[in-house]
Amino acid sequence: MQTEARVGVVVEGGGPRALNSNKQPPIRQQQQHSQIGTVSQLLAGGLAGALSKTCTAPLARLTILFQIQGMHSNVATLEKASIWHEASRIVREEGVRAFWKGNLVTIAHRLPYSSVNFYAYEHYKKVSSDDLLHMIPGLESHKERIGGDVFVHFLGGGMAGITAATTTYPLDLVRTRLAAQTNVLYYRGIGHALQTICREEGVLGLYKGLGATLLGVGPNIALSFSVYESLRSLWQSQRPDDHTVAVSLACGSLSGIASSTVTFPLDLVRRRKQLEGAGGRARVYTTGLFGIFKHIIKTEGFRGLYRGIMPEYYKVVPGVGICFMTYETLKVLLADLHATV
Template sequence: MQTDARVGGSRAGISVDDGCSRKFLRQHHHRTTQPEHQHHSQIGTLSHLIAGGVAGAVSKTCTAPLARLTILFQVQGMHSDASTLKKASIWHEASRIVREEGFKAFWKGNLVTIAHRLPYSAVNFYAYERYKKFLQSIPGLESHRENWGADVCVRLLGGGMAGVTAASVSYPLDLVRTRLAAQRNVIYYRGIWHALSTICKDEGFLGLYKGLGATLLGVGPSIAISFSVYETSRSYWQSQRPNDSSVLVGLACGSLSGIASSTVTFPLDLVRRRMQLEGAAGQARVYKTGLVGTFRHITKAEGLRGLYRGILPEYFKVVPGVGIVFMVYETMKILLAHTPADE
């Protein structure tokens, strides 16, 4: 949820494809480079931010076809009679996109995804450091900085608060991304700025924040599940096979945590996507009773399985998403460490 925060998929805070991989990178980086703290300081905050932003952008671009398929499946039953819907088929939908829209259509909305990733990463990174310092200064926690439990609590709370902040600030771009990606043959929104202005004109400024509640609601569970599954699986693996490559362990455990987080928080992400499309392109509203009412409407019309439309392509993008982020992030850190500005 996004984490992007699937929630985020976007999920806000720590999303499935972004959050678990970022957490994996942060912990792997801390574990493998702790003796090289001076090198970590050498490349600086800005360089880490650039490396993270580029890694996220490359990963999102490579997995964009699967991300668009996920969105198309998620909104499949929104304006259709659920009884007439066929079983979701990735190959059938992918073939339809190529046949009717062209191969480039797999990347519809990807530009705004990249545009969203930069401010989201920047705000998330900055807010996390500020929230962490604030929490550590609270009386009671200040004297327990070396306590593992207190440190985990600070990281979870700081990550959750940073996720909420970043998601709220950058949410309009996430909504625009969904609307661009959900367009099929009829093009109503011609680009990022046209979509932003059209939504404000048709639905008012608050129209840019449709579905924000579902996004923020998924932040806590996404972080908690990703963190606990990653830590538990990594500890168990290393206790059983201590000589295995740390990269392999991190990639496998990061992917597993992403799958677990996606499974639990996917219904919230689906509801978020559908609420984001409420009133899009002048269509009639379908869900008029808020977050809880939307859940009830979907389960009544489509059954519990309706809450998991598109989960398969979401699973498929977790492993390559984590792997690509890791490789690009580490490569960018090496390149930035040798730039004249950092030397």
């Protein structure tokens, strides 16, 4: 999830930049963001998410493998695990291409997920700004606009993440199961995995772990949006001449680290829920969400909730940065293309 897709847009109008600087955004930049249409927005978001996931696929697979180790391994085995050891095992037993195992379904999932996420964020942000801020005491005045902007970004990001995750969840589950396979291939591809899960676990099996996903993805993307927007606005108010791509890359990476740290335990639980009963294996957890947390802490310690956090950090810094940077760049390119047609 993590991100999973996070997105940033330029803060316009009366946002932090306007409060901290007498300079107005260039007219050309305003036109670019106003002229980009729905299709272009969806295309930019989808391509940004797909490129980001493809570039960081090896680290994403390592994260998943670490997250699920505690399901079927004893504590002594877990203590010996390391990123280098697991990466070497993959190369030795499965080959280098195995780092991208499940990447096809990741792209198939990420294209619609990121498209819906980006588009929903823009929509929810506008609705929140227009209809909700005036209902919240203290945020309706121009003086408190910075707080209002943060609230809009947080609420819009959370709602967008929930919308995108719910819409594309079965593909996310299939991607996790394909990436978790090592030497034994129980699922032979996207179609075979969908058919097998429906046959063995029922249609509801495609939505295993959705509750934990929604609990995690809402605050994850909300934090990512609000941190990204706040950092980006502050940066541009202090250094307005810095290149947009560099600013997006830096602020996107920092926002990814912040959101991943806060929501990683929920992401770990959702991965384990997604793999319950996979490949004909017996169920490990027989309780609800909080019962799983208690089980992990009891058997693996508190550190067990953050198993796989290091490859996640290594992934999220370039991954989120690439996603933000690509999205912002494509928006400008598509706006320029629209203007010339």
